[in-house]
Amino acid sequence: MVYLIDFILFLAKTATLLIGFVVAILFLVSLRSNNAQSGGKIEFKDIGDHFEQIKEGFLEFKNDESDSKRDEKKSESAEKAPLANSENYAAEDGALDPDAVTAEKSSTKKEAISAKKFWQFWKKEEAPKVEQKEKTLYVLEFDGDVHAEEVKNLREEVSALLHIANKNDEVLLKLTSPGGAVNSYGLAASQLVRIRDKGLNLTVAVDEVAASGGYLMACVANHIVAAPFAIVGSIGVVAELPNFHKVLEKYNIDYEQFTAGEYKRTVTMFGENTDEAKAKFKDELTEIHLVFKDFVHQYRPSLDIQTIATGEYWLAVKALEFGLVDELKTSDAYILDAIKDKNVYSIKYIEKTTVRQGISRFLTRIMKRVPF
Template identity: 55%
Template sequence: MEFLTEYAGFLVRILTVIVLFALVLVLLTAGKSKKNSGLSINKLNDGYDKAKSLMENALLNKKALKAKAKARKNEQKKEKKSPATDKKKVFVLDFDGDIKASAVESMRREITAILAVATKDDEVVVRLESGGGMVHSYGLAASQLQRIKDAGVSLTICVDKVAASGGYMMACVADKIIAAPFAILGSIGVVAQIPNIHRLLDKNNIDVELHTAGKFKRTLTVIGENTDEGREKFKQDLEDTHVLFKDFVASQRAVLDIESVATGETWYGSQAVENKLIDEVKTSDTYIVDQYDNANVFKVEYSEPKSVAERLGLSVLSAVEVKATGWISRVLNSRGF
């Protein structure tokens, strides 16, 4: 009876949660929520100033704090004479690349928004992290960054961890590349790997038919029998892609000895600066903090808005999980497990 009572109570609570969320869903839908368009803009100077002020209040004596306050008032007077709107604007974007460069969908919107207001005196800083991926995907990502250059706006790429292969293809578009000492850069090469199970199928008397129109419509296959001619064509395609990759990097960074670095190798930041793969060894944090005194720094981020149903659906699942976990825990404890 105790078990049934607890189970009934659990079901009532779950039903109550579901009904409440359903009511919220109806109200939000009826009111046509004016949730943001997905674009958020935050002034990083404000957060930095607040943190600095908190540290000063905790560490400095009254005399030192008074001196700081006086200096701050003098700075504010100067700013009134030279309005903050006249300051250089620095726009910070983050690109965290997967194999498909999926983040390009958000980045293209961020760039479009920035270019609507940026002037030739402003700068875009992209904190880039990617080990590379699909050629066409990273080609598009690099082209999106090229839009910034074409608009006459300065572009700086900061790499704290890795910008290799397609990631470096993006980075080389920049006017300036900065990397942390142990960031990994380079890998200017092309690789493809295809498993083949034809012999296993043949051993088990399984036939595979592949029909194509066009001699090289399919060069290598996963389940069919590969030919030497197909292999040679596949290798040639890789070589052609590598040549395009090298030509692109060389056109963007004329200072590079492209043949010496386009071997597929990677270098750490402190080595990459010697090979001219980058311009300076520095973390993105250092570079951005250095901008605060002379520029207004804005973090620009676009995230695809979730529908009301998606947001509430996640909330309902979370509530159900918490309730179910609590009930199961009580039942197991009552039975001595």
């Protein structure tokens, strides 16, 4: 038993060393890759064409299945019918068996197609012309984390959108965000304001969560749709930090901080936080909250801001009663409805990321589903 425990401990130490070595290598590689210029590109996708291909594929499958069943029935009929009767029927009446004619035509058609493909393998088949509709729906996605890193891509996508969209076009933003840093989400909301200022109709679809900074973005829209169990709201501000002053004091460790300006620093992690400093910090949070409420009320004036700006969040079925959302519907249902009379294109900015950025984004996703 002792040997087994020693062996397990040995494996644990080995795994720890290997993980530490891999992390160190990745960090060094990321430092080098950061020196290279990062860039990206805008990608467009025809969502309407994608669903049209699905429909055509199903119809093709359905027809093939019907042909297969028809062939099976013909085979069964041919086996049951005596050969002599068939010969007499053809000799006496001079008529042709309709099943035989159909089979022959089918065989001839297949041979023709095969011959065409063989002789014209070099010739590119002409793509079917897709009917262009008068109006267009552009689809963007924002999957936000605490630091709203997606805002970098959103800026590029909005700039591309404003360059190509017409006045009659509509924009759908599929938004998922639990909120986070005030300045980052303020910038993200400002990107959506650019769409509104251009005169385009903006719809935000919330399938899972749009809380705090996420709702700061959503409220800019002309129309908000949400899945029934999506989390919406959390119009409030929060800040928290540990304080190690008592621990340092216990071990006789002094923490020195020097500032110029009465309120250059209020609360800290290592110094003693006075009542005056705490009060000032809380005043700053209150000021941010007031700006948050004014911003929401500006774009959704019908809201009872005092009732909904308490920091609470609700399921969309309840949020609909408060006016935080306008309709209970998923983004998928909204897109399928739009395909009937609009061109539907997605716009996505693909960024070249460094290894360190990739690791950072992976780690921040751990906190991403916690509403603020």
